[in-house]
Amino acid sequence: MARLNPVRGTHDILPDDNRRYRRVEETAYDVAGLYGFGEITTPVFEFTEVFSRTLGDTSDIVTKEMYTFEDRGGDLITLRPEGTAGIVRALISNGLQQDLPLKLFYRGPMFRYERPQKGRWREFRQVGIELLGVAAPIADIETIALAQQILSELGLADKVTLELNSLGDTESRAAYRDKLVAYLKQHESKLSEDSRMRLERNPLRILDSKDEGDRAIIADAPRLNDSLNEASRTFFDDVCTGLDDLGIPYEINPKLVRGLDYYCHTAFEFTTNELGAQGTVLAGGRYDGLSKQMGGPEAPGVGWAAGVERLSLLVDEGEAVPGPIAVIPMGDAAQRFAMTLTQKLRGKGFSVELGYSGNLGKRMKRADKLGACAAILIGDDELNRGSGTVRDMVTGEQSEVSWDAMEEHLARYR
């Protein structure tokens, strides 16, 4: 066992994994493009307050999960634990309010100091989108539809469920919070220890408790839905109707609550039961007050983020990439010629492998291992003849092909 290990919760992404991650990211990027989303890249770290101010003082992310350090200039810096806060900061920094509505896609690493588990890392990758500047439910609908399309293009339509809820506007949420706390206080002694803590910090979360005793109490608790005011009610109905119109299936989950302070109205998660405790694969919601809260302009927003590692655990291998063409020289003269030929073919867009050493047998073996579709053999005979021996690695058929005709002959392997 090697002593030199990566830091806990981080991992090296080898070429095979990267291929799968890229498939997830590229699919998300491509589909987002169909909806008119452009890619934004913000720094991987920000001033700590960008996150601490926006995520909520009581959220777990802020209280125990941030990678925070002081840089040499004495500034407090945090590796971003999520993408939204940085993007809204970018909106403000760049005066982008005049370009609203904005449709932004992002991807990249996020950092949270958590206990690693399957599908949960300390450094992990997300893809996400934010739609800023649209207060109407159509934004929520479009955002969810985009998520749905990405997931189904990844072949996950049957593996995930869309859960949906409304947190209501600030007024509704505050009213509900009061009602809920009043109810729970009556049963405080019977609540689990965790939930008693949550009663102070984030009572809504108690709705989602897995403790059996808690669940019994929650069963009779006032429902969030009943506390929605007229406007919130209508908003949520419009979102649901829109999803119905598009034929996007969902389940309303009245207990779905988001952990971060800035969410309001629509909250949603795509979940799977194939990843153990890490069932959430893509999650998001509306955050109308965030920009203002950060000292920026009024800019309602809705968006989501998805875990690339989690998604790629669900995604199939994907179609095999066509193998390269192997150029196999024998002898010094052939070696030099082969280098030139290889470069020429690469210049024409072929994927070409030129082995580094070994005799014919070795090189053939290596070409086979690489999954080469064809091999071009070059020895003294070929050099004299002015043509290469092209062997089809699947059929084993060989043919003489003049250098001039090589590109055309190889076209079949593209």
Added chain:
RNA sequence: GCGAACGUAGCUCAACUGGUUAGAGCACCGGCUUGUGGUGCCGGGGGUUGGGGGUUCGAGUCCCCUCGUUCGCCCCA
């Protein structure tokens, strides 16, 4: 941060109740084959059994600590 299980070769796993030199398959390298890959046969390199301490005549095996992984809780992508 809390609870539990597990850690033997690059990978997947063996090694009876503690007992000689820790094995196998796959993978890797070489040979049969210096102008021909896949199959086959032969051979080879690889391990301070995660690390440290302890018990014992003797520890991969038992005990303690530590690190790591996995599962659950918390929370989340």
